[in-house]
Amino acid sequence: MFKILTLNNISILGLERLPRDRYEIASEIQHPDAVLLRSFKMHEWEIPGTLKAVGRAGAGVNNIPVDKMTKLGIPVFNAPGANANAVKELVLGAMLLASRNLLPAWDYVRGLQGTDAEISKQVEAGKKQFVGSELVNRTLGVIGLGAIGVKVANAAQSLGMQVMGYDPHITVKNAWQLSSQVKQALSVEDLLSQVEFVTVHVPLSDATRHIINAERLKIARKELMILNFSRDGIIDDVAVGEAIKANQVKGYITDFPTNLLIKHERVIALPHLGASTNEAEENCAIMVADQVRDYLENATIHNSVNFPEIEMPRSGSENRLLVVNSNVPHMIERISSVISNAALNINNMVNRSRGEIACTLVDVDKVIPPSIVDDLRTKEGVLTVRIL
Ligand SMILES: NC(=O)c1ccc[n+]([C@@H]2O[C@H](COP(=O)([O-])OP(=O)(O)OC[C@H]3O[C@@H](n4cnc5c(N)ncnc54)[C@H](O)[C@@H]3O)[C@@H](O)[C@H]2O)c1
Numbered sequence: 420m421f422k423i424l425t426l427n428n429i430s431i432l433g434l435e436r437l438p439r440d441r442y443e444i445a446s447e448i449q450h451p452d453a454v455l456l457r458s459f460k461m462h463e464w465e466i467p468g469t470l471k472a473v474g475r476a477g478a479g480v481n482n483i484p485v486d487k488m489t490k491l492g493i494p495v496f497n498a499p500g501a502n503a504n505a506v507k508e509l510v511l512g513a514m515l516l517a518s519r520n521l522l523p524a525w526d527y528v529r530g531l532q533g534t535d536a537e538i539s540k541q542v543e544a545g546k547k548q549f550v551g552s553e554l555v556n557r558t559l560g561v562i563g564l565g566a567i568g569v570k571v572a573n574a575a576q577s578l579g580m581q582v583m584g585y586d587p588h589i590t591v592k593n594a595w596q597l598s599s600q601v602k603q604a605l606s607v608e609d610l611l612s613q614v615e616f617v618t619v620h621v622p623l624s625d626a627t628r629h630i631i632n633a634e635r636l637k638i639a640r641k642e643l644m645i646l647n648f649s650r651d652g653i654i655d656d657v658a659v660g661e662a663i664k665a666n667q668v669k670g671y672i673t674d675f676p677t678n679l680l681i682k683h684e685r686v687i688a689l690p691h692l693g694a695s696t697n698e699a700e701e702n703c704a705i706m707v708a709d710q711v712r713d714y715l716e717n718a719t720i721h722n723s724v725n726f727p728e729i730e731m732p733r734s735g736s737e738n739r740l741l742v743v744n745s746n747v748p749h750m751i752e753r754i755s756s757v758i759s760n761a762a763l764n765i766n767n768m769v770n771r772s773r774g775e776i777a778c779t780l781v782d783v784d785k786v787i788p789p790s791i792v793d794d795l796r797t798k799e800g801v802l803t804v805r806i807l
Pocket residue numbers: 477478479480499500502503506562563564565566567568585586587588589590593620621622623626627648649650674691692693694695
């Protein structure tokens with residue numbers, strides 16, 4: 420029986436992928452084999468010795484101590500692209516909210532009083548305060564052309580916007596999916612100097628922290644509208660506040676409210692709603708539950724942010740061994756010597772590495788004695804060993 424600890428609410432459709440005869444799932448459980456989470460901040464969380472896998476039902480993993488997990492030999496899975504459409508739709512909605520002054524207009528209407536005829540009169544008299552502008556022909560810059568950025572760029576293009584994109588690490592797959600009408604910016608500065616709207620879709624890292632800052636805002640086109648549906652910290656909120664005051668920036672729409680900007684009249688702050696649709700929650704939970712299950716049962720690794728992709732079809736042999744080890748010389752030699760000393764014959768074997776980590780998956784001809792786990796654990800470089 421595998422024990423799964425949920426650190427956030429995970430869609431039931433995802434949890435149903437883990438059969439109850441083999442999985443015990445709870446939000447409080449001792450000695451979990453895996454955790455499933457969304458935005459729970461795991462950095463201060465005490466990692467149980469039994470933990471074998473972490474499944475993030477979403478895209479961003481900055482809430483997870485990924486480096487620490489790697490050192491412990493624990494793969495972290497996420498759900499790439501599974502909530503991208505939800506974010507794309509909210510970004511489009513946010514641009515429409517801002518460019519048509521919908522929030523102040525709504526506030527105005529809610530304050531109206533009188534008979535229907537009087538309200539109608541006030542509507543016609545008041546509407547001139549809320550004249551907006553259309554998105555067609557407006558310029559949008561997209562920083563980060565991954566699962567979300569590509570969808571945002573293509574959708575904005577199809578609404579008639581002129582779109583520029585910046586992503587020095589764009590994948591071939593995403594480049595193929597990007598509309599050929601999207602122009603390539605050569606730098607963040609190049610992009611900011613040309614666009615009226617900018618939206619960021621990058622993970623939070625040292626390289627992306629404050630990717631829009633005071634320096635860059637000085638170069639930006641006047642009256643820039645900034646959208647942040649990525650993460651708190653990617654935009655320098657203090658610099659944006661100052662730039663709004665100086666009329667360099669027209670407005671800021673963020674999914675990550677802070678005290679500084681929460682009540683600012685030219686800031687629209689939402690409660691981290693980007694991925695909060697039924698569809699996205701279900702897609703993410705299903706994807707990550709399937710991946711964690713396949714890892715626990717077969718040692719298949721798909722969509723891990725810190726481990727290599729690995730898969731070896733079951734050949735009828737149920738005697739499988741997974742060794743997670745440091746990616747250093749002589750590991751295969753050490754592992755195979757323990758296996759041959761136990762008089763086991765290797766039927767199939769796969770070894771894959773990524774950065775400092777390697778995984779060795781071995782199917783053998785006989786039942787694996789549990790003592791082999793202890794033998795392997797004593798070998799230099801071995802991080803974790805499992806019989807599956
Ligand atoms: N608001 C929400 O609810 C919500 C929902 C989903 C994702 N997100 C955030 O959005 C981020 C992106 O999600 P995604 O699914 O598109 O991820 P993704 O991995 O598919 O795309 C990220 C892209 O950013 C690019 N990138 C990295 N560093 C860059 C840099 N310095 N400059 C320009 N581009 C850079 C990468 O090359 C990649 O193409 C997530 O990491 C998460 O933080 C927020």
